[in-house]
Amino acid sequence: MLRNRGASIFLAWIIVCMIFLAVITLVTVLLTNSLSKQWIHVVDNVITVQVPEADLKSQINDNITRLGSTLKILRGIPGISKIKIFDKQETLKLLSGWLSESALKDLNLPRLLEIKLHKAVNVPRLEKQIKAVVPGVSLDDHSRWKTNLALLITMMGDVGWVFLGLILIVCLTSIIFTVVMTISSNKEIISLIHLIGGGSEFVGRICQVYILKVTAPAALLGTCIAILTIFVFHQHLHNLFPSLVTEKLFNGGTTLILWDWCLIASTPLIFTIFSLVTVRASVLILIRKN
């Protein structure tokens, strides 16, 4: 019944783009959240011990004895469930991703131990204890890395929500704009409806139907394009970094869980509800003003 071609084409495009951005943002936030949990889980309750090569001044010059002494102390500590010793080859492999082969050749590599804990251990005290016997040994419980990662993820999440808020504001402003345009370009029909006895409620309802016919398909299209983009992009990322990015985007827990996907899929629905409320409110205000 209402007609406003120009404004509805404008609105449809805005909504497609905005919902696309919203879904991408949402997926980014959810994905970083779940990936960070995954990474933090890997280093949770793990301590890495570095036993450097003996230098000339050391009291215990024998590398094997240094490693042995360290292990001996560690084995006496309650709360340690597993100790994994990395040999030279494995250590080289760990570093090969970061340094070139020639650089690695000249490097005096420390021996690495990975300790799995089943109970909290006082890391600084343990380090002191080992250092007293084997100087140069250092312990790292990755707490700094974990704190930084958590901070980064929280920040990304906050930025994501601000971004989503801005997107919603743009969408709702465009909807209000379209409603204002539509009401003013359909004055005759609206005044006829008033004369027949249709109040602002009825006008609100036909405006809702009108806007819904534009925004609902646009929101759905935006969501579909976004999800498609995410799958393509994810495949690309997986090919580039197979060890960091899992092959499947959805595998029940390690990446996006069902709940995350429900949230993503409900984006157009949530948006539609917001837009219907906005249309109704703006029509009521506009008509009351006239």
Added chain:
Amino acid sequence: MVRFQDVEVCYIDQKPILSNINFEIKPNSFHFLAGKSGAGKSSLLKMMYLALAPTKGRVDLFGRDIKGLKRFEVSNMRKRIGIVFQDFRLIENISIRENVALPLRIFGAQEKVIRRHVPELLDWVGLGDHLETFPAALSGGEQQRVAIARAVIARPSLLLADEPTGNVDDKLAERLMYLFEELHRAGTNVVVATHNENLINDFNYPVLHIVDGSLISKL
């Protein structure tokens, strides 16, 4: 039902087009409203459907002074009034079926009721084959009949028809008058504004005659 007391109307900065208007339309009545072109028939009807406020005097509708009505009260009163506009005011981009259904939708009637009543009435006014046609594809007389069907579909208690037979031949005019009479018998108050003397003579109903801005009742 409708009562005018010492009503005067003037459009902005002009001399009054109607003054000293006094009359009453009792429930269950049928009136003609006559007068030359430009006499003020449409303006008088506009006051009755609350689209024009009197500059002086008092208008009562359904037993209430129309001054100071709240927005929802105006809507509720208009729901009881059927209007045939002189310029039809059909909505161009929906079919005539949807045009006629509009009052029922405003009333919140069930889809089932709308689907039954609208074709029935359009059939009655001779447009049963044009349900899905758009107003622009109809002749002036056909559009007028759509406007009449829209005005009466919701069974108003007051029907205000502004030149409802202006664009149809005498035979069809008579047929439309029978429709109004039928509604009248069913309890609708009818006011037909017209300058068709034949119509006024053929049907024996009281006439409100506007002459030089004043009302002369011929009963």
